Amino acid sequence: MTALDEPILDVGHLAHAELLTPAPAESLAFFVDILGMEQEASDGGSVYLRGFGDYERYCLKLTEAPAPGLGHIALRARSAAALERRASALERSGRGIGWIEGDVGHGAAYRFTDPDGRLFEVYHETERYQPPEHLVPAMLNQYQKRTGRGIGVRRLEHVNVTSPNVRACREFLERELGYRALEIIELDDGREYGAWLSVTVQGHELIYIHEGAADHGRLHHLAFWVDTREEVLGAADLFQDHGIFIEAGPAKHTPIHSFYLYVYEPGGNRIEITSGGHLLFDPDGAPTVWTQQQYSSSRAWGRGFPPSFDTYATPPTQA
Amino acid sequence: MTALDEPILDVGHLAHAELLTPAPAESLAFFVDILGMEQEASDGGSVYLRGFGDYERYCLKLTEAPAPGLGHIALRARSAAALERRASALERSGRGIGWIEGDVGHGAAYRFTDPDGRLFEVYHETERYQPPEHLVPAMLNQYQKRTGRGIGVRRLEHVNVTSPNVRACREFLERELGYRALEIIELDDGREYGAWLSVTVQGHELIYIHEGAADHGRLHHLAFWVDTREEVLGAADLFQDHGIFIEAGPAKHTPIHSFYLYVYEPGGNRIEITSGGHLLFDPDGAPTVWTQQQYSSSRAWGRGFPPSFDTYATPPTQA
Amino acid sequence: MTALDEPILDVGHLAHAELLTPAPAESLAFFVDILGMEQEASDGGSVYLRGFGDYERYCLKLTEAPAPGLGHIALRARSAAALERRASALERSGRGIGWIEGDVGHGAAYRFTDPDGRLFEVYHETERYQPPEHLVPAMLNQYQKRTGRGIGVRRLEHVNVTSPNVRACREFLERELGYRALEIIELDDGREYGAWLSVTVQGHELIYIHEGAADHGRLHHLAFWVDTREEVLGAADLFQDHGIFIEAGPAKHTPIHSFYLYVYEPGGNRIEITSGGHLLFDPDGAPTVWTQQQYSSSRAWGRGFPPSFDTYATPPTQA
Amino acid sequence: MTALDEPILDVGHLAHAELLTPAPAESLAFFVDILGMEQEASDGGSVYLRGFGDYERYCLKLTEAPAPGLGHIALRARSAAALERRASALERSGRGIGWIEGDVGHGAAYRFTDPDGRLFEVYHETERYQPPEHLVPAMLNQYQKRTGRGIGVRRLEHVNVTSPNVRACREFLERELGYRALEIIELDDGREYGAWLSVTVQGHELIYIHEGAADHGRLHHLAFWVDTREEVLGAADLFQDHGIFIEAGPAKHTPIHSFYLYVYEPGGNRIEITSGGHLLFDPDGAPTVWTQQQYSSSRAWGRGFPPSFDTYATPPTQA
Numbered sequence A, B, C, D: 001m002t003a004l005d006e007p008i009l010d011v012g013h014l015a016h017a018e019l020l021t022p023a024p025a026e027s028l029a030f031f032v033d034i035l036g037m038e039q040e041a042s043d044g045g046s047v048y049l050r051g052f053g054d055y056e057r058y059c060l061k062l063t064e065a066p067a068p069g070l071g072h073i074a075l076r077a078r079s080a081a082a083l084e085r086r087a088s089a090l091e092r093s094g095r096g097i098g099w100i101e102g103d104v105g106h107g108a109a110y111r112f113t114d115p116d117g118r119l120f121e122v123y124h125e126t127e128r129y130q131p132p133e134h135l136v137p138a139m140l141n142q143y144q145k146r147t148g149r150g151i152g153v154r155r156l157e158h159v160n161v162t163s164p165n166v167r168a169c170r171e172f173l174e175r176e177l178g179y180r181a182l183e184i185i186e187l188d189d190g191r192e193y194g195a196w197l198s199v200t201v202q203g204h205e206l207i208y209i210h211e212g213a214a215d216h217g218r219l220h221h222l223a224f225w226v227d228t229r230e231e232v233l234g235a236a237d238l239f240q241d242h243g244i245f246i247e248a249g250p251a252k253h254t255p256i257h258s259f260y261l262y263v264y265e266p267g268g269n270r271i272e273i274t275s276g277g278h279l280l281f282d283p284d285g286a287p288t289v290w291t292q293q294q295y296s297s298s299r300a301w302g303r304g305f306p307p308s309f310d311t312y313a314t315p316p317t318q319a
Helices: A024-034 A080-093 A166-177 A229-241 A292-297 B024-034 B080-093 B166-177 B229-241 B292-297 C024-034 C080-093 C166-177 C229-241 C292-297 D024-034 D080-093 D166-177 D229-241 D292-297
Strands: A011-021 A038-043 A046-050 A060-064 A069-077 A096-100 A109-113 A119-123 A155-163 A180-186 A192-198 A206-210 A219-225 A246-252 A258-264 A270-276 A288-291 B011-021 B038-043 B046-050 B060-064 B069-077 B096-100 B109-113 B119-123 B155-163 B180-186 B192-198 B206-210 B219-225 B246-252 B258-264 B270-276 B288-291 C011-021 C038-043 C046-050 C060-064 C069-077 C096-100 C109-113 C119-123 C155-163 C180-186 C192-198 C206-210 C219-225 C246-252 C258-264 C270-276 C288-291 D011-021 D038-043 D046-050 D060-064 D069-077 D096-100 D109-113 D119-123 D155-163 D180-186 D192-198 D206-210 D219-225 D246-252 D258-264 D270-276 D288-291
Touching: A011 A024, A011 A155, A011 A219, A024 A038, A024 A046, A024 A060, A069 A080, A069 A155, A080 A096, A080 A109, A080 A119, A080 A166, A155 A270, A166 A180, A166 A192, A166 A206, A180 A292, A229 A246, A229 A258, A229 A270, A229 B229, A229 C229, A246 C246, A288 A292, B011 B024, B011 B155, B011 B219, B024 B038, B024 B046, B024 B060, B069 B080, B069 B155, B080 B096, B080 B109, B080 B119, B080 B166, B155 B270, B166 B180, B166 B192, B166 B206, B180 B292, B229 B246, B229 B258, B229 B270, B229 D229, B246 D246, B288 B292, C011 C024, C011 C080, C011 C155, C011 C219, C024 C038, C024 C046, C024 C060, C069 C080, C069 C155, C080 C096, C080 C109, C080 C119, C080 C166, C155 C270, C166 C180, C166 C192, C166 C206, C180 C292, C229 C246, C229 C258, C229 C270, C229 D229, C288 C292, D011 D024, D011 D080, D011 D155, D011 D219, D024 D038, D024 D046, D024 D060, D069 D080, D069 D155, D080 D096, D080 D109, D080 D119, D080 D166, D155 D270, D166 D180, D166 D192, D166 D206, D180 D292, D229 D246, D229 D258, D229 D270, D288 D292
Parallel strands: A011 A060, A069 A119, A155 A206, A180 A288, A219 A270, B011 B060, B069 B119, B155 B206, B180 B288, B219 B270, C011 C060, C069 C119, C155 C206, C180 C288, C219 C270, D011 D060, D069 D119, D155 D206, D180 D288, D219 D270
Antiparallel strands: A011 A069, A038 A046, A046 A060, A096 A109, A109 A119, A155 A219, A180 A192, A192 A206, A246 A258, A258 A270, B011 B069, B038 B046, B046 B060, B096 B109, B109 B119, B155 B219, B180 B192, B192 B206, B246 B258, B258 B270, C011 C069, C038 C046, C046 C060, C096 C109, C109 C119, C155 C219, C180 C192, C192 C206, C246 C258, C258 C270, D011 D069, D038 D046, D046 D060, D096 D109, D109 D119, D155 D219, D180 D192, D192 D206, D246 D258, D258 D270
């Protein structure tokens, strides 16, 4: 084996996502009161929100915009040198945009797009969270006190986007950023229906799902983590009592086996509450590749999704 | 079998308990902010608090007092005729006090004491809860909306009191009120260490625990129900982060097998968060009677309690 | 209130059900290996099976038959006198059949039919379970050791049957046996779509669901209890890995809020694994009565059932 | 930042542990019948056992020996090149032993010892599990069918060993293998009481705990993973019913916040059933370093361990 065959291990983890909302006050209330997140900062038309388990200052940047959708996805590199290597590689790839000085809570970031034209950034320098007095936790190894308000999500777990070209996006992330595909669903026509990608032992950080109709990809959903499936079940009760539309779940995903619950936040974006699933420790195993037939005939617990799950994404397309 | 052998089935269930606190504001904050109860009414030095699953207006009357402890225990009779029968029997027993006109949320009640002199009342007429606009639930068969605030206890599950004469109290409740003992622990000297009593298939509504030192019984704890053991585990995290002293648990009780977590509320009273345990359907089975040896040698998961569990009750005694 | 207004409290609980199967060996394997029940006795073409939490010897009588379906439903009376009273009332009702000497594990039983002609029996005298050496539990207040085999259901929780005349059946059970309806769904044409009935604080023991097509009612399902929703989720994994068809769930029921999972056992009968739900303590409250519109517009978590749930019952009708 | 400051990322994960037992038949029955593992192979005096979630053939090598304890710990390198790099570094460290040809299920391994003289090996080439017919799972992305037997552990999660020199061992693993310390407890005398180390985002794979009395380290415990805390609670019931001594738990650990249950297997080794805890995503954060005072004053849920937890390890020392 040559050095060329060795894995790229420069990206540490998914750091945060920017969500666009045409209803900023209502979306903010949803994330604070129902999901139980904390407002850590605000700047211009954006507020920065954290789960109680974020070591960085936030995992969600919520930005007012004319339509719902995804602003950008941010990754944190493992080291300054790792960041330099990725920036160089991205520049060579032709998809680099260039450096920005940073944003609330983190330092210089290199911006680029995936083959769909979706905006990403990767950075290394970060501010580790310092809780204010009323959020100081009981134990030294907690980042923040639990408030007991709402669902109490721990962190952003993954971002799921739709794409007219899942394979190209998957291969770009593998080649330039070291993402590994854990599961792939292949359509009978040879295209890929979905790809589940991660840089850690958790089964997914980034997911691409096929969308034939659009000429460029959209946001399918952001997923926030809770520690137990019981909390996902409890979240469903809370959503129902607060008039939040439940699109699907709670139930078990076929890929990765995680437990899901999908709702729409007031700005129109789909949000998942998730837990469970398995960690995947094999550092160099082949991905699970499903044929259409295999996937549709052995869905977890025999269950599929409502039609909207395959058609609705943000921003919505004109009918 | 003659009619005399037939069970008395006049009491429907434990209805509410009155808790005394020398720190009314702090106790109220504990029950509202941490346990997630709603203040349904207030009157004089008392506030009336409910869990989200109470069909009556409240299950806890919190009353300012010089020392912590128990005010009274209230039971609801199955019917007006059942209430009359119990009032007559209690009067004949010599432990009757007499009728009161009622209290917030319920009608005429007959007051009496158990052999320890502890105050009880039994009533039938009640007001079923009507939620205000902001607490109207999503479904017709819910009493109240979930707020997502704090632990979110459903209801008062049982009252546990200490007694110098467990057997006398147990027999009084069996004879005059139709309570059934599900489990009894007998000391080697023939006295009873504990008795677990219920009028329903749930394993306990009233528990008497031996207390040698006192000349009359005190409050050991009030127990509030959550639907899952996971919520008990989550409650422990919330208590710790809010500086509430955790005395014991989360763990499994030996009698009834329920899952427990004990803390002290700011007024000094011990509060249990409980879930699980088994329902007991046998309508005429003998209670489980443990000898001291049997009980101590087969504790659930091999675990006992800290010393304070056997000595601390409210009001505290002078050392 | 006169004595006539007082509730009938003579029936203690649902005791067991007889299930008919055309595939006795495969059905037995399903209940023993997958559900984790114990074979307590066998007699003729029947085997008697128990959950680990049954105080009686069994909760399921599995009987070989040409077609799947329900054999009979057995109720246990609270006392010998209670049994006599119910037998007299049932005889007067015109639906009495008469006494049988008993069956494995219980004494004399009075047999009768509901308005659909469905066979019931009620008895009082019972044999309390004595575990063989290999099933002796660790604690005095357990009926049986946990084996760790399969799902490990605790007991039969309820029986759900289809009926062309739900209202007549509900009123018969209320009038003659003291069952209380906790929830009723009314169709716009005035007929009842479903009725949830119990003699205890648990929300259902007997459920009737409307079936227009048949001229007499059939079995919709038997439900077995596990202590946690997590065990229901785990059961779904086990069923899938063992090739058992999952029809619906895991999810939350609208009535009673219990958590469900429906599968078909090898004999063709629908079986539910259930947990959760709420206890209903109000001894004399009115049932929740849903209109069609109310029921369909506020389903728990917004979810309905697959079409087979409304059409499949046992024995299957000819297409 | 220079290349010297970059993290070593050559080790993929903890692969398996070899456990020594003087009671091989009883230990095997414990792991198969109670923990629900599968016997994948046997060779000489060893059997190789797997959890249902192992991608390799096994995670536990159980070997007959005169006394209980640890045989060796095996790590899997990310690539062939990574293995070469670690072998070279270990050789230079003076703690290298040399190559072995492999063992059941994996290829050439480089053996070495930690500063306590404890045997480790690191390898890359592995056989991915191929289930026999009766263990083929329902879905393509499962490694093995769930059997429904016993607890059903998914995999080996961590190895915890005692050491007279925690700091030296920690620094050796950091320097030569790229392990990161997530949490460290420092004694007031400057020595380290414990170190929690991992090469992935899961909080611990290897744990060293101070043992003053011994001249070289022993095995504190092996920990096996289940997916939910509810399964840990259920495991406690199963252990108690099967007469397995429960030493501590179920409860929450202070470091990493995982949920624990400790028992002794028939050979005398301590075994943990664990779930929960948090993932730690910060790729270059400083470890949490507790002083003695900080650690003892803010234990999770206020709970400590029984004295045996600090004194018992395998092989037991002479009293």
